[in-house]
Amino acid sequence: MKLLSWNINSIRSRLSHIEKLIVEESPDILCFQETKVENDKFPKKFFCKLGYKFIHLNGIKSYNGVCIITKQKSEIDKIVNWCDLNDGRHISIKINKLNIHNFYIPAGGDEPNPKNNKKFEHKLNFLDELINWSKQNKNNKTILCGDFNIAPNENDVWSHKQLINTVSHTPIEIKKLNELLNTGPWIDLIKEKVFLPSNLFTWWSYRSPDYKKNNRGRRLDHFWCSLDLESKVKTVRILQHTRDWKKPSDHVPVLINLK
């Protein structure tokens, strides 16, 4: 079974890319973040025509928004309104006793100080809630994926030294993400199963005219699994080539193959 996670940066603007990727890879399960569309305006027919008939949505107007779409029969599990906000940052499903959670963790704004930046405070609170949830959860037959907006390891950013005080790579959020990882315990599949040269990222800013030139990217997108599933994950891949397509998302897809 093939699972895909991709921050698509507006699903309606990216349908041609999605179709291209489906033709290339035909994943069984599609997890998207930043769909940026309300549920009643979601392009359901597009996915039905491609054979994906089970569509589970948590979208809001303009921003955020996540969904999980499957070929085989699946059921929605739940939508959690983390930090008491109904802001399209989570959805989970059940498929063949497998639990899949798709997250869009808050980016956190610019200033890495929760006292004068409400967005960063929100990000840290979100992580605290995830840690508590993970402690209480059974954490078996479970996959967590999505845009976590944190690049936890030194090699997950183009310059550890220069980004140490930049939101997404600050010690406090990395500490919380690692705490979450340990409470599962969850397996960071990209870290454990992909040979990572020092620069292997899932996001590059639009602001660089040529993202490849300086390769100033970050590994913000993740696939984690519960311990019992680790041996069943056969391959983990970051599909960097989509970043070269015309009018791309600033994130690229991550794909895993689960036996």
Add this chain to the structure above:
DNA sequence: ATGGCAAATTGAATTTGA
């Protein structure tokens, strides 16, 4: 280390991303 771009909303300028 910021912000050169991009998308959505509203109606040319603003907000958001990271």
